[in-house]
Amino acid sequence: MDDEWQAERNWPLLTTGLAGRLRRDCMAQWLDFVRHPFVRGVADGTLPPGAFRNFLIQDYLYLIQYARACALAVYKADTVADMRHAASLMAGILDTELAMHVGYCRQWGIEEAALQSAEESLELLAYSRFILDRAQTGDLLDLMVTMAPCLIGYAEVGARLHASPLTRREGNPYWSWIALYGGDEYTQLVEDGIRQLDALATRYGAQARYPTLLRAFTTAVRLETAFWGTGRSA
Numbered sequence: 461m462d463d464e465w466q467a468e469r470n471w472p473l474l475t476t477g478l479a480g481r482l483r484r485d486c487m488a489q490w491l492d493f494v495r496h497p498f499v500r501g502v503a504d505g506t507l508p509p510g511a512f513r514n515f516l517i518q519d520y521l522y523l524i525q526y527a528r529a530c531a532l533a534v535y536k537a538d539t540v541a542d543m544r545h546a547a548s549l550m551a552g553i554l555d556t557e558l559a560m561h562v563g564y565c566r567q568w569g570i571e572e573a574a575l576q577s578a579e580e581s582l583e584l585l586a587y588s589r590f591i592l593d594r595a596q597t598g599d600l601l602d603l604m605v606t607m608a609p610c611l612i613g614y615a616e617v618g619a620r621l622h623a624s625p626l627t628r629r630e631g632n633p634y635w636s637w638i639a640l641y642g643g644d645e646y647t648q649l650v651e652d653g654i655r656q657l658d659a660l661a662t663r664y665g666a667q668a669r670y671p672t673l674l675r676a677f678t679t680a681v682r683l684e685t686a687f688w689g690t691g692r693s694a
């Protein structure tokens with residue numbers, strides 16, 4: 461560990477229940493994701509701006525696919541309460557994260573028209589289509605497990621960088637991105653998602669199907685790691 465923030469101590473909810481067990485059981489891949497050189501470059505402000513700009517464009521396109529997966533979660537839900545939860549996650553992505561993203565891209569000189577007309581990178585295609593495949597072929601628990609690294613990983617990165625004394629604040633062009641993912645609105649979205657995953661785990665029998673769930677979760681984590689490089693190849 462290269463700084464003091466630790467999920468186990470600073471945000472125990474990330475480490476409990478089904479999400480926490482999955483995270484723990486693929487810890488090597490998880491650390492590759494949340495401690496990636498891209499994240500270090502964001503923390504100390506040394507990431508090349510071009511890589512970040514391309515990343516933002518691809519991330520906009522990714523969030524649209526993620527919102528579509530949420531819509532499939534509404535469709536897959538067996539109860540009205542689960543439908544409402546998936547619908548509120550979708551609204552959180554479209555109305556909060558994507559909306560903040562568009563405003564944020566503008567600060568980086570990227571207009572929404574440019575975002576919409578960009579071509580999808582291979583990293584984006586692989587990751588988003590993997591999620592959408594699980595959405596088509598699995599049940600609601602399969603889908604929510606596959607979607608979990610996206611939700612939890614950026615929250616962990618945001619919370620850690622936000623709290624870390626090693627993060628450069630003054631003059632860091634990426635500080636507002638850190639504040640977005642370390643902020644209250646995103647934190648709330650993630651905590652709701654973790655609690656929902658636990659509720660689904662009980663009702664959908666996660667224990668008996670754990671190896672399959674862990675495989676999907678780990679694949680999504682590896683695809684998250686690859687996605688940090690999307691700015692390089694876009």
Ligand SMILES: Cc1ncc(CN)c(N)n1
Binds near residue numbers: 522557610
């Ligand atoms: C690829 C990716 N993964 C996660 C997040 C955070 N929802 C994101 N914006 N983009």
